[in-house]
Amino acid sequence: MNAPLCPKSVKNVCRLGLGTWALGGGSDWGETPARDFQEVLAFALENGIELIDTSPIYGWGAAEKFLGDQLKKHRQQVLLATKCGISRNGGRPDHDLRAQSIIAQCEQSLQQLQTDYIDLYQIHWPDPKVPLEVAAEALLKLKEQGKIRAVGVCNFSLDLLKKISRLMAVESLQNPLSLLRPHQQEELSFCAEQNISFIAYGVLEGGILSAKYRQMPNFRRCDARRYFYKYYYGPEFSIAQQTAARVAQVAAQKGVAPSAVALAWALTQEKVGAVLVGARNAYQLRQNISALSVTFTPQEKEFLLYG
Numbered sequence: 001m002n003a004p005l006c007p008k009s010v011k012n013v014c015r016l017g018l019g020t021w022a023l024g025g026g027s028d029w030g031e032t033p034a035r036d037f038q039e040v041l042a043f044a045l046e047n048g049i050e051l052i053d054t055s056p057i058y059g060w061g062a063a064e065k066f067l068g069d070q071l072k073k074h075r076q077q078v079l080l081a082t083k084c085g086i087s088r089n090g091g092r093p094d095h096d097l098r099a100q101s102i103i104a105q106c107e108q109s110l111q112q113l114q115t116d117y118i119d120l121y122q123i124h125w126p127d128p129k130v131p132l133e134v135a136a137e138a139l140l141k142l143k144e145q146g147k148i149r150a151v152g153v154c155n156f157s158l159d160l161l162k163k164i165s166r167l168m169a170v171e172s173l174q175n176p177l178s179l180l181r182p183h184q185q186e187e188l189s190f191c192a193e194q195n196i197s198f199i200a201y202g203v204l205e206g207g208i209l210s211a212k213y214r215q216m217p218n219f220r221r222c223d224a225r226r227y228f229y230k231y232y233y234g235p236e237f238s239i240a241q242q243t244a245a246r247v248a249q250v251a252a253q254k255g256v257a258p259s260a261v262a263l264a265w266a267l268t269q270e271k272v273g274a275v276l277v278g279a280r281n282a283y284q285l286r287q288n289i290s291a292l293s294v295t296f297t298p299q300e301k302e303f304l305l306y307g
Contacts, residue, residue: 188270
């Protein structure tokens with residue numbers, strides 16, 4: 001398989017991308033039937049979604065392996081993004097940006113994805129134990145070898161983003177952004193100045209902004225909605241419910257699903273390059289894709305944030 005002469009970039013693909021954490025299943029989200037995964041991916045490709053974002057820790061390789069099987073005939077059609085920087089330590093995830101680990105993680109992802117190049121290779125999380133210079137050197141080596149086409153970072157503070165941008169060219173910053181966490185203005189401004197694409201994730205905060213939770217759910221301790229998102233229990237749940245109610249009100253007025261409104265809000269934020277959407281089935285993805293056609297008045301945007 002040969003890499004295209006003009007590789008895709010986050011800057012020239014559909015502004016909605018498919019995130020595959022939930023589709024990886026495992027203890028984080030529970031198992032996803034293979035048929036549902038196939039239908040989600042097929043629907044995404046049929047409707048112009050070109051950015052597919054994954055990670056080797058999603059289902060500990062399950063998401064990458066499935067994408068590798070399903071994208072054989074569509075490899076040139078997509079911008080395939082995966083990540084490095086988290087390894088398995090005694091069955092638990094641990095930060096790991098050592099040079100030899102990055103190289104090994106990349107080789108594993110290439111094998112699991114059944115491809116000889118990765119369009120966008122992202123540092124998943126900073127590693128406080130390893131200097132960024134070490135990670136940057138390894139990533140530049142992979143880029144020189146043609147195994148990765150571009151480098152991105154995730155969950156980076158502005159200071160860390162500035163630091164790594166001095167070490168190498170950075171294509172993208174993937175950080176959380178939602179109506180419950182709208183504060184990324186400094187990062188967005190820096191990205192615009194440096195021609196770095198901002199990829200928003202967590203826009204639905206694990207699904208709570210889809211307005212489907214009327215009561216505080218009782219998730220398993222290892223469920224991602226319990227340990228990664230803070231809005232499913234305690235006082236934060238009430239705060240999220242107030243925002244979700246406003247989202248549902250605007251959605252009813254526009255005749256779309258609440259999830260489409262929450263996603264559209266992120267899409268309309270100035271300087272946001274792309275928004276990742278997750279879905280457990282094609283029906284959910286269909287609702288999410290309708291975000292591309294939703295527009296707001298300034299008053300509606302103000303209402304969504306503040307009521």
